[in-house]
Amino acid sequence: MINGTERILVCCGTGCIANGALGVADAIERELVAHGLSDEVKVDVSVVRTGCSGECEQGPIVRFMPRDLMYYRVKERDAAAIVESLEGEPVKKLLFKKDGETYEHMDDNPYYALQHKVVLKDVGIIDPLSLDDYIARGGYEGLKKALAMTPDEIITEVEKSGLRGKGGAGFPTGRKWRTAAGYDVFPKYIVCNGDEGDPGAFMDGSTMEGSPHAVIEGMIIGALAIGAEEGVLYIRDEYALARDHIQHAIDDAYATGILGESIMGTDHKLDLSIVRGGGAFVCGESTALMASIEGRVGEPRAKYIRSVQRGLFDHPTVLNNVESLASIPTILREGGEAYAQVGTERSKGTKVFAMVGKVKHTGLVEVPMGTTLRTLIYDIGGGIIDDRPFKAIQTGGPSGGCIPEELLDLPVDFDTLVEYGAMMGSGGMIVMDDRSCMVEVARYYVDFLCEESCGKCTPCREGLRQMRAILTDICEGRGKPGDIELLERIGRTMQDASLCALGRTAPNPVMTTIKFFRDEYEAHIDRKECPAGVCAELTQFAIKPDACTGCGLCSRACPAGAISGGRKEVHVIDPAKCIACGSCREACRFDAVLTERRPA
Amino acid sequence: MSDMITVTIDGIECTCEKGEYIYDVAKRNGIKIPTLCRHDAFEDHRACCRICIVEVEQRGRTKVVTSCVYPIDGECEIRTNSERIQEERAVLYALLGHRAPEAELIGKMSRRLDMNGFERLVSIDNEKCILCGLCVQACNSLGTGAISTVLRGTEKKVATPYDEPSKFCVGCLSCANVCPTGAIEYSQTDTIRTIWHRDFELLHCAECGEVMGTAESVRHAVGPDGELPTICDACRKKRLANEMMATYRYV
Numbered sequence: 001m002i003n004g005t006e007r008i009l010v011c012c013g014t015g016c017i018a019n020g021a022l023g024v025a026d027a028i029e030r031e032l033v034a035h036g037l038s039d040e041v042k043v044d045v046s047v048v049r050t051g052c053s054g055e056c057e058q059g060p061i062v063r064f065m066p067r068d069l070m071y072y073r074v075k076e077r078d079a080a081a082i083v084e085s086l087e088g089e090p091v092k093k094l095l096f097k098k099d100g101e102t103y104e105h106m107d108d109n110p111y112y113a114l115q116h117k118v119v120l121k122d123v124g125i126i127d128p129l130s131l132d133d134y135i136a137r138g139g140y141e142g143l144k145k146a147l148a149m150t151p152d153e154i155i156t157e158v159e160k161s162g163l164r165g166k167g168g169a170g171f172p173t174g175r176k177w178r179t180a181a182g183y184d185v186f187p188k189y190i191v192c193n194g195d196e197g198d199p200g201a202f203m204d205g206s207t208m209e210g211s212p213h214a215v216i217e218g219m220i221i222g223a224l225a226i227g228a229e230e231g232v233l234y235i236r237d238e239y240a241l242a243r244d245h246i247q248h249a250i251d252d253a254y255a256t257g258i259l260g261e262s263i264m265g266t267d268h269k270l271d272l273s274i275v276r277g278g279g280a281f282v283c284g285e286s287t288a289l290m291a292s293i294e295g296r297v298g299e300p301r302a303k304y305i306r307s308v309q310r311g312l313f314d315h316p317t318v319l320n321n322v323e324s325l326a327s328i329p330t331i332l333r334e335g336g337e338a339y340a341q342v343g344t345e346r347s348k349g350t351k352v353f354a355m356v357g358k359v360k361h362t363g364l365v366e367v368p369m370g371t372t373l374r375t376l377i378y379d380i381g382g383g384i385i386d387d388r389p390f391k392a393i394q395t396g397g398p399s400g401g402c403i404p405e406e407l408l409d410l411p412v413d414f415d416t417l418v419e420y421g422a423m424m425g426s427g428g429m430i431v432m433d434d435r436s437c438m439v440e441v442a443r444y445y446v447d448f449l450c451e452e453s454c455g456k457c458t459p460c461r462e463g464l465r466q467m468r469a470i471l472t473d474i475c476e477g478r479g480k481p482g483d484i485e486l487l488e489r490i491g492r493t494m495q496d497a498s499l500c501a502l503g504r505t506a507p508n509p510v511m512t513t514i515k516f517f518r519d520e521y522e523a524h525i526d527r528k529e530c531p532a533g534v535c536a537e538l539t540q541f542a543i544k545p546d547a548c549t550g551c552g553l554c555s556r557a558c559p560a561g562a563i564s565g566g567r568k569e570v571h572v573i574d575p576a577k578c579i580a581c582g583s584c585r586e587a588c589r590f591d592a593v594l595t596e597r598r599p600a
Numbered sequence: 601m602s603d604m605i606t607v608t609i610d611g612i613e614c615t616c617e618k619g620e621y622i623y624d625v626a627k628r629n630g631i632k633i634p635t636l637c638r639h640d641a642f643e644d645h646r647a648c649c650r651i652c653i654v655e656v657e658q659r660g661r662t663k664v665v666t667s668c669v670y671p672i673d674g675e676c677e678i679r680t681n682s683e684r685i686q687e688e689r690a691v692l693y694a695l696l697g698h699r700a701p702e703a704e705l706i707g708k709m710s711r712r713l714d715m716n717g718f719e720r721l722v723s724i725d726n727e728k729c730i731l732c733g734l735c736v737q738a739c740n741s742l743g744t745g746a747i748s749t750v751l752r753g754t755e756k757k758v759a760t761p762y763d764e765p766s767k768f769c770v771g772c773l774s775c776a777n778v779c780p781t782g783a784i785e786y787s788q789t790d791t792i793r794t795i796w797h798r799d800f801e802l803l804h805c806a807e808c809g810e811v812m813g814t815a816e817s818v819r820h821a822v823g824p825d826g827e828l829p830t831i832c833d834a835c836r837k838k839r840l841a842n843e844m845m846a847t848y849r850y851v
Contacts, residue, residue, distance in 0.1 A: 302647045302669045455756030457648045462695035465754045469722045486720055493691040496664040497650045
């Protein structure tokens with residue numbers, strides 16, 4: 001039974017929308033009208049379309065608040081049952097289940113129980129298009145405090161929090177602001193980097209979608225601290241929903257006097273606008289991003305003179321990542337020391353990760369800095385799909401590395417992974433099982449970077465070109481002795497001599513896979529064998545007769561018509577027709593498809 | 601002077617002002633650092649070929665920096681030819697040499713380095729361009745802006761927009777002349793010059809008959825309201841000298 005106002009939160013993050021969340025929300029609204037709810041309930045129920053609730057793989061997610069009843073994988077046809085449950089028992093089949101247990105509340109679900117939400121505290125709870133919703137949860141309290149403080153006091157508070165740039169570089173935000181505040185050159189700019197481009201990453205997009213005012217409040221506080229009166233949000237073009245929500249929030253902020261000529265009635269002013277990125281990965285690099293805003297080719301420049309001194313239009317500029325800025329309101333509201341209570345010695349606060357790949361519960365998580373990879377993958381993520389063996393986790397996108405099983409107990413923070421040649425990066429995490437070929441993974445990232453490097457400097461552009469050629473050769477059985485050493489040699493020069501951070505970290509996927517999975521490279525080169533059974537030129541597939549049940553799933557999945565066999569008969573793969581795509585192995589429920597070395 | 605700093609470059613003590621680039625200080629002291637994308641004609645340097653990398657040791661830390669744009673900010677020891685730099689420069693030459701196998705300059709510049717171990721690298725057929733970007737800088741600094749680098753990553757190249765004839769190009773050949781590897785192709789008959797997919801009519805000196813440039817480049821030089829010259833610079837000077845001799849009996 002409900003007391004007072006009940007809100008039905010329907011997750012309308014990008015993932016849930018793709019799974020039909022908007023239809024679910026509409027259906028629930030229709031049911032509310034049609035359904036014979038008791039009068040007092042009817043007037044007090046509203047449907048709220050929220051940002052990403054996090055557990056994307058279980059979406060669309062519907063949650064009752066304040067009752068905290070959470071439904072997963074909701075379909076439109078469930079709407080009537082959901083509305084009925086407002087006054088009755090929960091709909092059992094829509095609750096979260098694990099190991100035979102059923103969980104009604106969000107905090108009972110281990111996926112959420114181990115999280116600590118600061119940046120995402122309102123995401124999935126509020127209507128991102130409602131300024132009132134944001135204010136009701138303490139929004140713009142931080143700004144009010146900041147308006148009563150001097151710039152120096154604001155910066156001191158941020159310094160106390162220990163906040164470091166969450167885009168991946170980890171530069172102390174307070175120090176960046178203090179440097180920018182020290183220059184008496186005007187105008188100054190504050191820029192929000194919303195160009196998140198790592199494959200598999202959606203932290204910043206979800207934050208902008210789900211809590212746009214938090215980003216704007218962070219920017220206003222930053223502008224007050226450094227003395228900027230103009231700010232730009234650079235948002236990648238693919239993030240249409242994020243852009244719409246941010247624009248809506250900016251409009252609301254202007255209309256209510258939070259932005260514009262007089263911030264909340266004070267003498268301070270700030271104008272914010274959105275610049276759409278053109279879809280270039282490299283424009284996430286600070287100097288390339290600023291070049292892009294200025295209308296020039298998105299190429300980085302040497303950063304011996306930093307952007308805080310000479311950035312956008314050659315003026316002092318602070319560039320902060322979305323997640324850093326969205327942390328600022330909480331830091332101001334609750335104090336820097338409170339924020340610093342969470343995290344490790346040198347990495348304070350929390351970090352949002354987008355966990356994807358072969359993990360059971362994919363989605364968005366926010367955990368204290370220093371949480372181990374094992375906790376993230378197994379306790380929060382629920383382990384590997386089909387309980388297959390874990391092989392590696394790719395962190396930090398194309399600038400990061402592949403981390404093997406033996407390092408899973410390392411705390412994830414700005415510094416630890418770097419010591420092992422990988423990096424935490426901006427927060428993208430791709431989990432891989434034993435059916436991932438690490439040489440192929442390295443080739444994938446190098447291929448991505450061949451297209452997405454700006455191509456300005458020699459080591460990055462030409463180094464990647466040569467790496468791609470060598471890795472393709474290795475994957476296709478043309479690897480030669482000495483290839484690994486040559487890759488390392490090119491990689492070291494790229495790390496030292498590239499112009500920007502993207503180029504200096506571009507060889508990381510190759511260098512870390514060589515470091516931790518050298519035997520796999522050697523198998524490809526010396527024995528022309530792909531141990532994971534991925535590289536098509538080196539692999540052939542066969543069916544184990546004693547394991548095959550003749551269910552026919554494999555033959556239906558085969559795009560080449562290479563598998564034959566009658567119902568309940570052992571199936572056979574015709575090697576002449578097989579294209580080694582691996583679809584049969586993915587489809588088989590009985591582990592009956594095996595891979596072996598393809599004879600030369 | 602308070603802002604003078606003493607640094608050591610390859611063991612030689614050099615004095616410089618704070619903020620001066622390593623490359624310039626080295627050059628002034630007779631230390632030649634190789635480079636491909638840096639040109640005295642321009643104030644800004646793209647710092648993209650990376651050949652001019654050097655090692656800087658400062659406050660106990662050693663890093664590799666690009667000497668053409670690295671401003672010296674304090675006492676430090678700079679090594680332009682250490683083992684590490686030689687190795688990395690060799691890799692860079694190898695990368696450029698395979699990108700542009702027709703660029704003979706790369707082979708000449710790298711001949712003193714150990715260039716073994718790169719036989720495995722792949723080459724681009726018939727390529728001469730090393731993407732140093734000097735042509736684009738030249739075109740921009742003339743105010744024409746007809747060419748730029750287009751595309752990104754390994755596909756990057758220098759081109760006019762959409763590889764079509766550019767209405768801003770004046771056919772002046774500045775791009776081709778500044779190119780260190782001779783990668784920009786053009787052809788010329790008695791009356792027509794062809795570059796960047798476009799034909800330009802050539803103007804000839806009324807006196808000596810030498811080519812003065814394309815009609816567009818001569819117009820660009822005198823400005824939209826300027827008077828178009830009919831004779832070349834050399835003939836104009838000669839004519840002036842003759843007039844002065846006739847008038848004053850001396851020049």
